[in-house]
Amino acid sequence: MTRLQSAFAKGQPALVCFVTGGDPTPDATPAILDALVEGGADVIELGMPFTDPMADGPAIQAANLRALAAGTTTADIFRIAASFRTRHPDVPLVLMGYANPMVTRGAQWFADECAKAGIDGVICVDIPPEEDAELGPFLRDAGISLIRLATPTTDAARLPAVLEGSSGFLYYVSVAGITGMQQAGLASIEAAVATLKAASDIPVAVGFGVRTPEQAGPIAKVADGVVVGSALIDLVASHGTDAAGPVRELTRALSQAVHESRKADA
């Protein structure tokens, strides 16, 4: 079993946590990642900063700019990933970002670096299945999961293309919009997850607009995982290099809500 498969096979829903690498500084990121693990996160998404984060709302845009202003490079991101892997041999780590920094030295280079750093999966916001040749084959050859996004606009006709060649988990973006926006209604999430699960065996994690344990719990009841990003980033924004503590606390509350969501009813 891969690390990602194990994370979704613990007999409870998984908490997936996103923070931007290098925010507020490259040196501060490892402690924040450790705090996520200590707080009970099952999967870590490490954002690769980009100058033009087109799919992100104000919170994650600002995180990208803070990271770049602190001088964060792609080499820093791989260093952060590799050191995480030595400290946490079993926790899956996924890189999330935009196409240009991933392909700029060649997709083969990127896939090799991911493999060397012990990265389990990659989410690329702006490479849809139609342009898979740009990156997908290189990642798959290197044994790295390409995690695709499905959205409320992904209709039945497109879904097979989205699923083709994706692995690890499927990231359901619950609102048509940017990160940090309002949460979608629970009924629409439940219906969408059911559709996705009927079409595929890979786990479905739901994200966009999930900020609190109160929101995360009910979603965890209907999905295999819940993704939280902007709320954690907001803590990094307000606490800077001291963010690890508050990040650990919020993660703990989130992980409890997610892990125990199905027990509450029983």
Place this chain on the structure above:
Amino acid sequence: MSTNPNSFRNQPDERGHFGAYGGRYVAETLMPLILELEREYRAAKADPAFQAEFDDLLEHYVGRPSPLYFAPRLTEELGGAQVWFKRDELNHTGAHKINNCIGQILLAMRMGKTRIIAETGAGQHGVATATVCARFGLPCVVYMGATDVARQAPNVFRMKLLGAEVVPVTAGAATLKDAMNEALRDWVANVHDTFYIIGTAAGPHPYPELVRDFQSVIGREAREQMLSRTGRLPDLLVAAIGGGSNAIGLFHPFLDDANVKMLGVEAAGHGLDKEHAASLAGGRPGILHGNKTYLLQDDDGQILEGHSISAGLDYPGIGPEHAWLKESGRVEYTSATDREALDAFQLLCRTEGIIPALEPSHAIAAVQQVAPTMDKDQIILANLCGRGDKDIFSVAEHLGVKL
């Protein structure tokens, strides 16, 4: 489209690729929309009623055909090839941008969209979009970098008069690329009712193709006009390049005329070794705003800010068809600095009584360079794609004049 397999006019392929460039690099949320846009565009293109309405609006609302003008005093001053201009600065709203906006708003209405968004740099595309929205009664939101809001105040006021909401974008360097990011964010969040009118021949497929097609009216008219006035085709076409829409609009109908040379002029800003906006000369291929093309970027693929005296040219990318035309060798590309553009701006004012926009002033600067090296019986046709009213404040400032 040509049936000649060696034609330069057969791009893009069915996946929107111009050779290695172009494509559809967008978030999944937008993917179904651009597929729908492509289907609708194909249907519209095949629909004579759509074409007739487009032509009618271009004639009676925009004022086409625009004149083809021989510039006698400029020609004499430069002492070489004859210089002719395609006068798209005489269009309603003062630039070529309106050609594309007419086409896209007709497409938006055909698709039942009820809200229009756009990005703008110089404000010309924003004004043109606000204009067609007023004409057809659709609400309009224009995203504009805060830096550009400050340096293009007259156009901001024009957009507001026309009923558009102008949203200043403060992210990044607060110029055109940031405005485009913000427009894409709006679109993702309003997919059901919103049509995004992109202002240049860039972005995800099918935008580079449809913007080119709508702007090709420039080159089609110019080709006919030149043939009927002189009995021959020009030797050289020259156009300024921001994203590349006025240039591709002029060039495309001539691409298979082997004897017609073409020159695209990027903005060299303070100089190619300093801050500039010449993505072909100083950039390398990458992915941004939905397409693969030449971009100004650092080693990590972080996008660099373009700089040009002209707000319409300081975009760090270029339309993908130009990237392909450069690599195929069919079109040559050069650049002109802020200083050269300012000089050319003044030269045209003095010799022809035409105040050009700063964008085509870059094309005129290139004409200034090449005309003297050509024979007197040769013909240069340059695209005068915008008028300078919007620029008089910034030109005055650069010339040290207080208005």
